[in-house]
Amino acid sequence: MTELTSETERLMKVRARQKKKKPEFNRCDSHKKKKLSPSWRRPRGLHNKLRRHIAAKGKVVKAGFGSPRDVKGYHPCGMREVLVKNPDDLLEAEGCAVRIAGTVGMKKRDEIEARAREMNLKVLNPTSGGD
Structure with a gap:
């Protein structure tokens, strides 16, 4: 097995911390209708509260929620x-x-x-x- 470098190990800990804080990104109104799966779809409606970033309606997917680039796609054991x-x-x-x-x-x-x-x-x- 390969050994983790100290930098990779640090980034894995950063990723774990970020994932704990990351909200669940569910499709808007998926809890209301059976036919809508909860998998994320961008809200596009003119009056959509989620698109307008109304805080109570949930978070919108943005770049800042991702993992550090160097450990993206790694398994939790630290290997690609x-x-x-x-x-x-x-x-x-x-x-x-x-x-x-x-x-x-x-x-x-x-x-x-x-x-x-x-x-x-x-x-x-x-x-x-x-x-």
């Missing part, structure tokens, strides 16, 4: 996350944490996990009966 669909993808995952795609079958999944163990890579979603 790579999606793997076949055993050959592990060659590009050197020093990264590996997440096996959900569409991968059991036979290929076992092969990927065995190869990752040989290469000393961390598998984020191993099979339950694994090591």
